[in-house]
Amino acid sequence: MMMMKGEMWSNLGSTMAAIMFTYAMFRQYFPPQVQDYIFRYSKKLSNLLYPYIHVTFDEYTGERMKKSEAFSAIQNYLSDKSSSNAKRLKADVIKDSQSLVLSMDYNEEITDEFDGVKLWWSANRSTPKTQQFSFYPAADEKRFYVLKFHKRDREFVTGTYLKHVMKEGKAIAADNRQRRLYSNGAGQSFHGPRGGTTWTHVSFEHPATFETLAMDEKKKKEIKKDLLKFSNGKDYYAKVGKAWKRGYLLYGPPGTGKSTMVAAMANFLNYDVYDLELTTVKNNVELRRLLIETSNKSIIVIEDIDCSLDLTGQREGKKKKKEEKSEEGTDPISAMSKNEERKESEVTLSGLLNFIDGIWSACGGERIIVFTTNHVEKLDPALIRRGRMDKHIEMSYCRFEAFKVLAKNYLDIDSHPLFGEIERLLGETDMTPADVAENLMLKSDDDEEDEACLESLIEALKAAKEEARKKAEEEARLLKAEKEEKEREEAEKEQSGKENGKLEAISAQEVKENGVVH
Ligand SMILES: Nc1ncnc2c1ncn2[C@@H]1O[C@H](COP(=O)(O)OP(=O)(O)OP(=O)(O)O)[C@@H](O)[C@H]1O
Numbered sequence: 034m035m036m037m038k039g040e041m042w043s044n045l046g047s048t049m050a051a052i053m054f055t056y057a058m059f060r061q062y063f064p065p066q067v068q069d070y071i072f073r074y075s076k077k078l079s080n081l082l083y084p085y086i087h088v089t090f091d092e093y094t095g096e097r098m099k100k101s102e103a104f105s106a107i108q109n110y111l112s113d114k115s116s117s118n119a120k121r122l123k124a125d126v127i128k129d130s131q132s133l134v135l136s137m138d139y140n141e142e143i144t145d146e147f148d149g150v151k152l153w154w155s156a157n158r159s160t161p162k163t164q165q166f167s168f169y170p171a172a173d174e175k176r177f178y179v180l181k182f183h184k185r186d187r188e189f190v191t192g193t194y195l196k197h198v199m200k201e202g203k204a205i206a207a208d209n210r211q212r213r214l215y216s217n218g219a220g221q222s223f224h225g226p227r228g229g230t231t232w233t234h235v236s237f238e239h240p241a242t243f244e245t246l247a248m249d250e251k252k253k254k255e256i257k258k259d260l261l262k263f264s265n266g267k268d269y270y271a272k273v274g275k276a277w278k279r280g281y282l283l284y285g286p287p288g289t290g291k292s293t294m295v296a297a298m299a300n301f302l303n304y305d306v307y308d309l310e311l312t313t314v315k316n317n318v319e320l321r322r323l324l325i326e327t328s329n330k331s332i333i334v335i336e337d338i339d340c341s342l343d344l345t346g347q348r349e350g351k352k353k354k355k356e357e358k359s360e361e362g363t364d365p366i367s368a369m370s371k372n373e374e375r376k377e378s379e380v381t382l383s384g385l386l387n388f389i390d391g392i393w394s395a396c397g398g399e400r401i402i403v404f405t406t407n408h409v410e411k412l413d414p415a416l417i418r419r420g421r422m423d424k425h426i427e428m429s430y431c432r433f434e435a436f437k438v439l440a441k442n443y444l445d446i447d448s449h450p451l452f453g454e455i456e457r458l459l460g461e462t463d464m465t466p467a468d469v470a471e472n473l474m475l476k477s478d479d480d481e482e483d484e485a486c487l488e489s490l491i492e493a494l495k496a497a498k499e500e501a502r503k504k505a506e507e508e509a510r511l512l513k514a515e516k517e518e519k520e521r522e523e524a525e526k527e528q529s530g531k532e533n534g535k536l537e538a539i540s541a542q543e544v545k546e547n548g549v550v551h
């Protein structure tokens with residue numbers, strides 16, 4: 034046995050020596066051109082014998098060693114494939130530090146198939162040979178993916194497959210990403226290097242979805258369709274030459290779900306939310322800066338736009354300024370305080386409109402802008418005309434359709450004998466979804482409580498109906514009293530007019546008779 038092993042080593046040694054000798058002879062006796070020629074043909078020969086192409090994707094690229102977008106996309110793409118495909122996986126914590134994501138381990142190979150074409154991916158890493166002491170041993174490590182495919186599929190891979198990988202990888206990254214809620218509001222505002230407020234963010238974890246949103250089912254579907262059309266509409270917007278943005282105006286009484294709808298939209302599209310507090314924005318310049326700093330795939334919300342600023346109308350704004358000017362002339366102290374107030378926020382309607390119309394075209398990615406208001410009638414028509422606010426959505430009082438969603442959410446029931454009465458009452462009474470939800474929240478874990486909740490809702494609806502009736506009666510009474518007062522005033526006017534006429538006639542007669550003018 035020992036003999037055989039020794040023999041094998043000596044054979045290997047002599048083969049190696051023969052190869053080295055041949056190579057040395059080759060270098061010595063053949064001119065470089067011939068060497069080139071022989072290399073080329075030997076490569077062709079090896080290509081014939083080994084028909085695969087390898088493509089390497091490094092983690093860091095360029096002189097500045099920027100993290101490669103392709104590497105990240107491939108990583109995400111493969112993490113999806115490898116959790117079911119590869120045998121050795123490594124786990125990473127992502128998102129809210131609670132979910133684990135699995136990806137293929139180093140030197141592991143997985144097979145992918147796309148459009149009937151087979152491809153192989155492997156994850157690799159290389160460490161430099163000269164190991165230096167470092168506090169961060171992994172910093173010198175180079176990570177890369179290698180894609181192997183048959184050379185006949187070269188065009189398919191470079192044209193179609195890699196595009197598919199990038200698209201899928203980015204979509205997975207968007208899904209895995211922890212979304213953010215940005216705010217420039219007072220209290221959380223942070224003063225940036227050039228002064229003025231900047232965005233601060235927290236993770237966005239609002240649980241509202243379109244499924245839990247109580248509103249007409251048809252309307253809900255229409256909104257979802259509109260949002261999807263927008264978010265998938267990159268090519269469409271490019272074709273028609275429009276900036277990739279869409280404006281929504283949500284209006285309705287307080288507690289009808291306008292803010293909830295914004296959260297549902299963000300969850301549906303997987304977008305970040307920028308809650309823009311206009312009252313803390315100093316002027317149009319700062320507004321522009323804040324808006325330019327927003328990222329793609331985001332919803333910019335301006336809540337209660339009617340209260341935010343003097344945005345209700347340019348004409349009204351001008352009128353107010355005139356009034357302020359005349360006050361300035363009379364009382365210097367009040368003029369100063371007025372000036373201070375004006376300085377607080379000098380954002381104007383035209384500043385806002387200019388931004389919505391103009392600069393958007395310069396921003397590449399998709400953005401949705403949402404205004405919410407309780408008083409749509411107070412807004413300047415210029416602000417909400419189509420093209421700026423493309424879709425106007427009325428959030429209204431809770432009707433039976435919407436109630437059924439809330440009953441499912443809060444009580445987990447689809448029907449109940451009391452539903453009939455609730456349907457009738459909701460048809461006759463205006464109650465906001467927030468108030469309806471409040472009644473349904475009384476439920477404890479006990480199933481018997483369902484009925485108690487519904488009964489309390491019925492009581493609340495009856496009380497609201499009675500209150501509305503009383504209010505209507507009171508209004509009618511006031512209206513009647515006002516009308517009577519007006520009629521009385523008019524009658525009095527008429528009477529005094531008649532008496533004046535009589536007096537004038539008498540004095541004219543006196544002048545005529547006595548020829549005296551008093
Ligand atoms: N349509 C709805 N569907 C589900 N829940 C709703 C709906 N409307 C209101 N609610 C509930 O009522 C609460 C208040 O709603 P929300 O803040 O969205 O109202 P809003 O219209 O934004 O009110 P405001 O005009 O005062 O800002 C929410 O926490 C939500 O639970």
Ligand SMILES: [Mg+2]
Pocket residue numbers: 291292293336405
């Ligand atoms: Mg709100």
